[in-house]
Amino acid sequence: MENIRLLIVDDEDDFRWFIAKRLTKMGIVTEQAEDGEKALSILEKKPMDVVVLDVKMPGMNGIEVLHHIKKKYLKTEVILLTGHATTQDGVEGIKSGAFDYLGKPIELEHLLGKINHAYQKIQREEEKLREAEFRAKMEQQMIATERLASLGTLAAGVAHEINNPLAIIKEAVGWMKLLLRREELTKMPRRQDFEMGLDKIEKGIERTRRITHQLLGFVRKTDSVLAEVNLNELVDEAVQLVNMEVANKEIEIVREIDTSLGTIWSDPYQLRQVLVNLLTNAIYATGSGGKITIILEAIGEEVALTVRDTGEGIPKENLERMFEPFFSTKPPGEGTGLGLFVTRSIVEKLGGKIELESQLGQGASFSIKLPKYHEIKEGLDKNNHVDLLDKITKYNRLPH
Ligand SMILES: Nc1ncnc2c1ncn2[C@@H]1O[C@H](COP(=O)(O)OP(=O)(O)OP(=O)(O)O)[C@@H](O)[C@H]1O
Ligand SMILES: [Mg+2]
Incomplete structure (x- = not known):
């Protein structure tokens, strides 16, 4: 209860101070108001969890204050302190949305119990709200x-x-x-x-x-394959495919390959498409005499493949849109805007992630992390090994 935001509203100063002091000893900080107006002005500045509210006060009485609170501060719970002789105020208060009421003179233990219950109710409701928000987000x-x-x-x-x-x-x-x-x-x-x-x-x-x-x-659902892939060789092959463009622009291609990398199990045809997409983008963005660096590293159970260029870079406002289908800054008719969309879809399908770093004028860097062993999940019956064997293929390199 230490974090509870509590307001005590009563015109009897001694009574307020007495309760506040006892609560302070328990580590609970309280706010105080001697009448309804003051209480509402405090609430305007600072939201409260629980308001302990005297009914009989000069000026605005407790029931009126309660109406205001319930209209404006839906999450705030109110405990009414009523006269001893009759329960009528209390019943009316409950009808108007009070959490509970207590007849004066009150027993502190009693009041504490009710404050505690009111606070628990608020926490339950907050929890429900958080859950609903989470569910909505997931949906x-x-x-x-x-x-x-x-x-x-x-x-x-x-x-x-x-x-x-x-x-x-x-x-x-x-x-x-x-x-x-x-x-x-x-x-x-x-x-x-x-x-x-x-x-x-x-x-x-x-x-x-x-x-x-x-x-x-x-989306080659029917013939997605699983093969032992030598990424180093795959990089060679992809570079060969874009060689003409590289030569035309006199771009230097630098390879930084981790020799301990070995092979991975994945879909080589789709990975080749990924590499070609990233390389053609990098070449397009890089001016003549620029440099493209391809980095292959082993990181635990994953491999990281980075394509970095010294090209024009990407303006901040475009960063978010890079992977959208049909987003392209190329002149009309030139780019499909599907390259990166498809690239990301493939990488995710192969159990990996793609990240992008870039600053305008300072080149771009696309980094892919892939698991060393990718399971083909779609259309694969786990108990049917024949099915799995069907998917395992030998990768045929492109003819030179
Ligand atoms: N390395 C890069 N440097 C700067 N901008 C890039 C880079 N890679 C991609 N972009 C930007 O992202 C946009 C989308 O790229 P994407 O590959 O999806 O489509 P595209 O290259 O325009 O079309 P296509 O791939 O069909 O030629 C590009 O138009 C370009 O603006
Ligand atoms: Mg492209």
């Missing part, structure tokens, strides 16, 4: 996670469906381009306009293809 988080998961599934479904018509369109465009080059069509009116139109279609196809590839790489 919100779950809704967000589920929304993300269903968004992923939906996106992958759409991506898959789009791929076939996309291939048909691409083929048809190629065929039309060939036709246009034929002898009999060289003199076709506005042939160049047609060619330009076809080029535009091809660009559109290319962009759509990038979107579907990102999404399909991410």
Whole structure:
């Protein structure tokens, strides 16, 4: 009870002082008011848990004060001190929301017991409130996670469906381009306009293809695999994939590899997608002559993979939005804004975490922590080892 905020309201000074003194000895600090107005002005400045309130006071009487308190301070409990002869005030007080009442002259033990009960009630209610808040927060988080998961599934479904018509369109465009080059069509009116139109279609196809590839790489539920991955080799491979861009911009790639790292069990195809996404972002952000550092470290049961660049960095207001789907600062038509969204989704699916540090003008650093042994949870019956064996694969490196 030592932390209780207690206010004693009574016009009898001796009585107030007597109670306050006894409570102080027990380590409970009290506030005092000699009338209703004073009590309300104290409450305005400082919230109280329990108010011990005399009913018979000159000016505003206790019942009126109680009405004010119950209207304005919903969490405050009131214990009324009523006249000895009748319980009428007490009953009326309870109807108006008082916690309890005591007839004067009071026994201190009695009063203390009631204060204690009132305080316990407040604490129970606070606990209930905290629980409700916690539950609401968890529910919100779950809704967000589920929304993300269903968004992923939906996106992958759409991506898959789009791929076939996309291939048909691409083929048809190629065929039309060939036709246009034929002898009999060289003199076709506005042939160049047609060619330009076809080029535009091809660009559109290319962009759509990038979107579907990102999404399909991410949600490969049916064929997510588990393999022994040599991260060092995977880094080599990813660097090779982006080599052209690196060379064009004369960017230096530095590797800091912990030689004690060994291999990890994870999904190499998806990890490769992660690495390529991070590297292409870093290359894009880095000016010519810049540097990209790739760090691999073993930390206990985890491995940490960091891609750090000396590029333009990320403005503070964008930091929060980096992993949102379709967030991109690239010129219209250039970026899908899916790279980091997919990257984070993959890392989390593989049981890891991704963190980002950056300051505008000072480069960016993306750091991924992955477990050395990742269990594939989805679609896997724990008792069915055949299922697990199905998932274990040998990783085939890309042909050079
Ligand atoms: N290393 C980095 N340095 C600075 N900004 C970055 C870096 N990586 C990502 N960003 C910012 O985050 C945005 C989103 O990145 P994300 O990879 O998701 O999409 P994108 O790169 O714009 O598109 P895409 O990946 O399809 O090319 C980028 O547009 C860029 O503004
Ligand atoms: Mg990107």
